[in-house]
Amino acid sequence: MPSYTAPAKDIQFILHDVLNVTESGIPGYEELAQDFTAAVIDEAGKLASEVLAPLNAVGDKEGCRLENGIVYTPEGFKEAFDRVREGGWNGLDLPPEYGGQGLPYLMGTAVGEIFVSANMAFNTYQGLTHGAIGAILAHGTDEQKATYLPKMVSLDWTGTMNLTEPHAGTDLGIMRTKAEPQGDGTYSITGQKIFISAGDHDLSENVIHLVLAKAPGGGEGTKGISLFIVPKFLVMENGSPGRRNAVSVGKIEDKMGIHGSATCVMNYDGATGYLLGELHGGMKAMFTMMNEARLGVGLQGYAVAEAAYQNAVAYAKDRLQGRDVTGAKNPDGPADPIIVHPDVRRNLLDQKSFVEGARAFTYWGASLIDKARRADDAAAEGLISLLTPVIKGFLTDKGFEATVGAQQVYGGHGYIEEWGMSQFARDARIPMIYEGANGVQALDLVGRKLAADGGKHVMAFFEIVKTFIRENDGDEALKAGFLDPLKAASKDLQAASMFFVQEGMKNPNAALAGSYDFMHLMGHVCLGLMWARMARAAMAALAAGAPDRPFHEAKIATGRYYMARQLPATKMHLARIQSGAEPVMALDEVDF
Known part of the structure; x- marks a missing residue:
């Protein structure tokens, strides 16, 4: 059976040597002293290696099962979930007023990595809850926050996000789920959602679904979409779960992987829902x-x-x-x-x-x-x-x-x-x-993000790279192995961006055909920048007499490998981008 050990030394290196968190000036980061972050990472690592990782193969083999309308998770998941709940791990980076610990999102990310490495399927239950909490925090009324958040932060209740329908994935504008106002401030939600991760289970006493649906008067497409809170059990005045809502599990999907995560088909048959955020503002709420x-x-x-x-x-x-x-x-x-x-x-x-x-x-x-x-x-x-x-x-x-x-x-x-x-x-x-899906991510990057706010954000990224190179140009140890390759890769990224500017307006397909390569080209430049930063930090540690020389020397050698063997892929991606749309669009549909 595979084992897992949290890479605590690597995590600490990023937090304190590379990001230099306590000196970053970000509010709350001044409290992230090395001893404190080490204690958090160490405890998360113990839970991951001793409790979560041994259940990874169990979850894969057993999967989840639906019996008489009830979803059962694999053996051991409930006890492990209780350990996570009792440890307050879900609330690590959530507001104290709702029971969280108020630490920065960065610390939640570091702990999240450890839990995902140990057992990705298991982590979906709290991960989806965390996302639903964020949406309610951003768009909920004071009453909604008071009703749902304390129980969700504590993991007594969990949460989901219901977007996809059998005929509507990326194109949410054609969804069919309806929300009919009931005259008392509630809505009747009717429709079917698919691919709902952690859609139902036996780990918590209630599941709070966030459901996208179309309410009357919103018009066609995504403009008519609203977001609703639809609890599995309606919440009584005393805050406890009451009667069962008209929401049920149609089936559990038989998937290629993450078998321990209950990916459900959810049926809403006139379920009671509560508007979250603005009416017909569901897309805004979702993208928050x-x-x-x-x-x-x-x-x-x-x-x-x-x-x-x-x-x-x-x-x-x-x-x-x-x-x-x-x-x-x-x-x-x-x-x-x-x-x-x-x-x-x-x-x-x-x-x-x-x-x-x-x-x-x-x-x-x-x-x-x-x-x-x-x-x-x-x-x-x-x-x-x-x-x-x-x-x-x-x-x-x-x-x-x-x-x-x-x-x-x-x-x-x-x-x-x-x-x-x-x-x-x-x-x-x-x-x-x-x-x-990653093709959509590439389209979003090239079609929306590059031109956002007049392109100032991508220009800011280029300036970050240029500034780092300029500030460290006198460091000969860093220059040949890191700065020079980074500069060459950054020039490839700028050339690709210029191609889109020059050709994209004349032929949009020229940009879209190269979007996936652009996403990878930019990814390599980002990792090149990260490796240059890590190499600088490791070299500084060695110069200061750091006691763990092998760790820092290995970091530098690994970075040199990336710069020499991986970063040159930017030239391949640039060549593909500059080939334009013709090779992609030349074949007639009937010839596929």
Whole structure:
């Protein structure tokens, strides 16, 4: 069975050496002293390795089951959920007035990574609840907040988000779920929603569904959509669950992965709903939390890859096959461990350099969300809105690729269920699809985010890269291995942006045909920037006499690998973008 250990040293390095959180000036970050964050990460790591990780294979094998209208989660999930609830982990970064601990979103992100790596399917129950809490916080009335949030923060109640319908995925404007006003301030919700993660289960005493539906008078398309709170059990005046609402589970989807997460078809048959936010303002309410939700999915991409990588390294050090071509490294044994072979090391370094770069990128994104919220910083809000589709799309694409790479290290054993690597590969596949499939993320990036506010956010990103290079240009140790490759990659990104400006207006397909490559090109530049920052921090630590020299030296060597072996992919993506729409659109539909 695979094991998992929280990468506490790497997490602390990002928080304190790279982001320098206590000196960042973001309100609340001054309290994130190293001893404090170490204690939080250590406790989360113990819960993850001792409780959640051992249930990962159990959840995969057993899945969830629907019996007589009740959804049952895998054996051990209820007890583990109680441990998470009793520890107050869901409220780590939520407001104290509703029972949370009020820590920055960055700390919730770090703990979330640990829990996802240990058991991604299990984490969906609290993860969806966290997102629903955010929507109610942003758009709920004082009464709604008082009614729902304390119970949801404590995980006595959980939450969901109901968007997709059988005929309406990305195009929400054609949804059919209806909301009819009842004259008493409530609405009757009728329709069917699919792909509802954690839609129902036996872990909490109530489930609070947030449901998109069309109310009268809103017009066609997305303008007519409103958001409603639809509890599984209606809440009585004393705050406890009352009678069952007219909402039921039609079935549990039979999925490729995350079997321990109950992905449900939800039927609403005149269920009582309460308007959340403005009437016909459902899309606005939904997008309020989109940056946070999509960053969380991007995190899933590299968090599963982290768990897979840890086990692949252990296997590569233990598995004996063949001899090192430069001379036997295990002369007393029948063969050398496979980690001596260059191609295995390449595979492992692909994984390692991606995961560590992705972690830094995601934590930077989380810090921008904190800066936008806590300091009311519009520039930070604009920058994270630009970066969100890159975090979601690039990190989940590359995370799946890294997870498959870890499976490959095992050879035939990686394809056998008992070794657990096939579960990682299956689980890592879904983040590329939900919260907006990655093709949609690329379209959002190129079609909306690049031109937002006159393009000032992408220009701000270019300026961040340029400033970092300029400020460190005199550092010869950093220049050749990090700054020069970063500068070249950034120029490729700027050239791609200019192509869209010059060609996109004349032929929109020219931009859209290159959108996926642009998302990956920008992702590589972002990870290149992260590795340059990490290398600078590691070099500074070594110069200051840091006691753990091997850790910092390994960080620099891993960064050099990424800059030399991964970052040059920007040139390939640029060439594809500059080929325009013709190669993509040349084939007639009947010829596919």
